[in-house]
Amino acid sequence: GESVGLHLPTLSVQEGDNSIINCAYSNSASDYFIWYKQESGKGPQFIIDIRSNMDKRQGQRVTVLLNKTVKHLSLQIAATQPGDSAVYFCAENLDDKIIFGKGTRLHILP
Template sequence: GESVGLHLPTLSVQEGDNSIINCAYSNSASDYFIWYKQESGKGPQFIIDIRSNMDKRQGQRVTVLLNKTVKHLSLQIAATQPGDSAVYFCADSPTGKLIFGQGTTLQVKP
């Protein structure tokens, strides 16, 4: 079946640096992609989404890049803060339902 994977289970960055979290997807029919942040003991929180007719979308301190040629999605967080420490999930929708990756844990060092 469809799977959405993240390249690294854990990413450690220095406070103030930029973070890049990567995700690969396998189904070229996927048209919608989304990133979530999950803090301990809480539900996933929507960060940003992007459709396949776009290559880049920016939000507040976050940017999502989509490379359809290599089926790769990334989330960039500018000036990473301690409050950004969490698990980040990507998801895509090849069949109309969201398929989630397993998550990357972002650790922010002071």
């Protein structure tokens, strides 16, 4: 069965606001999580990753938070831009396979 999943299929955010995309996972042994961005007609693009020995990791305009107690991770995008419009997947690397969650489509409102 699925190991990771996302709460919302779509999220609409005003341009310039911060976006928060949430994900829950079920396998407490999972130790490596990745967020991917997929634009229409393109392959998944790595955004940021986090290992289970961390609870926060920051990149350029993105932050991933990991709460192992409730098995939840989130992707925060600061100052959302039109180019952020895409489907976002949380995923885990399990035995050298990427297990994707269902994906959240991020819509940017003008």
